Amino acid sequence: MSAVIQTTKLSKVYESAWGGQDVHALKELDLTVLPGEIFAYLGPNGSGKTTTIKMLLGLIFPSSGEIEILGSKDISSSKVKRNIGYLPEGAYYPDFLRGEEILRYYGKLYGLRGADLERRIDQVIETVGMTHARSRLLRGYSKGMRQRIGLAQALISDPQILILDEPTTGLDPIARKEIRDILAHLRDNGKTLLISSHELLEVELISNRVGILYQGVLQAFGDMDSLLTNRDISINVSNPPAAALAILEEKGIRKEDEAGGSAKLRVPEGMSVYDALELCKSQSIQLVSVAPRRETLEELFVRTVGAAEAKEKVAQ
Ligand SMILES: Nc1ncnc2c1ncn2[C@@H]1O[C@H](COP(=O)(O)OP(=O)(O)OP(=O)(O)O)[C@@H](O)[C@H]1O
Ligand SMILES: [Mg+2]
The missing domain is CATH 3.30.70 (Alpha-Beta Plaits)
Incomplete structure (x- = not known):
């Protein structure tokens, strides 16, 4: 099965402008995301998840290494761009706009116009369950409603790939479950999802494969079922x-x-x-x-990160 996203020895160094220490945010990452899966991209704060995502989106450039998306190394091409939907960490949209206006704005950025655009807005609003509130101002939206509009925005160009940076952070249990169901539904309809999250219980319920990052190095990577090995x-x-x-x-x-x-x-x-x-x-x-x-994803996370920390202490 050919990968949807493939990185080879992908590295990022943030250089210090003031003579301080450079930050090696990502070190030789080899990552494979397969078609039609939900890939959970995990790691403690500051481990390099958002850095990776920004490089995949072409928002920042790698210091070294390669990225291939949908078989293309030219990730700035319009074919790649229109096939990636992105929900940023803590997405912010102007309060004075209506839900549907935000989608109209983003749809136009993707070149949609007229009846095609309106049809697409109807579809994505329906997918995220916001038809009833589509013409209300964002000011009056709850966190969960904002997150749904964010998701609708990521879906507007009908992309094959969705990259979601912490999609359920700060949501109540019901909103979380609803978002989770939407994500599983999208996967079942053939989308490929890369999700970065700290909500391990959520992620465990819907992900097929997982990667755990610690200080820019991938410490565990593979099938959820084969990684959660400690069964007792x-x-x-x-x-x-x-x-x-x-x-x-x-x-x-x-x-x-x-x-x-x-x-x-x-x-x-x-x-x-x-x-x-x-x-x-x-x-x-x-x-x-x-x-x-069966071992939980949280236990795997603690075990993996704990082992990486211990190794680092020995090396120091
Ligand atoms: N623009 C930047 N300039 C300098 N250092 C940065 C920059 N962006 C991120 N970093 C550093 O790179 C490392 C990785 O950060 P990143 O935001 O990728 O982590 P993360 O895994 O997304 O963390 P979180 O779970 O907190 O969102 C951190 O040490 C961070 O301080
Ligand atoms: Mg982050």
Whole structure:
């Protein structure tokens, strides 16, 4: 499958104007985004996500390395430009305009005119669920409504690729879910999405693949399913006596959390589930359920960034 976005050894150094230290914001990034996927581009603050995105959009230039988008190395060509929709981090639009006016403005920038433009505005407003508020002033929009208009703006040229920098930041849980559903719907209709976000729970629910950046270096990259490798087994028990838990703990079975009289025990790596259940039985602990537990994206993130930090400390 040929990549929609491909970077090869992409690097960016922000040079200091005042004799201070240069910032190596991105170091030899090899990134592949495949057609029809949601790619989650993650990393702590200042790790280089927005820098990468700005280079993909041609807003800033690489210090070295290459970018190929839709098979073209000329990313300033109109074919590439009209096929990328972009929602900037904390997108700002003038308050005195109406939702549909913003879309009209952006549509014209893409060369749309007349009936084609109006049809397209109708379509994108419908996609983001803003038909009811399309002629209201932005001043009266909630954060979620602004974000939807931002998304509609990114969709106006019917691009193949959507690049969204923190699309759900600051939204309430319902608005987040709605935006998430829209993004999944766009993916299911053949769009390719690159999403940068700190909302790992959101991202985990919709992404196919993930890249985790730390200090400009890609630390983990691949399929969500194959990266979330640490799978283990939880045993849920009811009202376990403290003494029994202490004995289990000696054998390596840790209590993970406890609430409302039940507790979750984690079977350590290398111990068979049968042995763990035997131990529970020997302590007359009442079982509720036994369930596999997959690592969460948040755990993968913390593990990956933690390991990168530790490596850096050793190197210093
Ligand atoms: N115009 C600039 N001039 C100098 N340094 C910059 C510039 N823009 C970004 N940087 C630096 O580059 C590094 C990467 O910043 P970037 O904005 O790409 O991070 P990010 O991953 O998007 O972070 P966040 O999650 O906070 O949005 C940071 O150290 C930042 O201070
Ligand atoms: Mg950023």
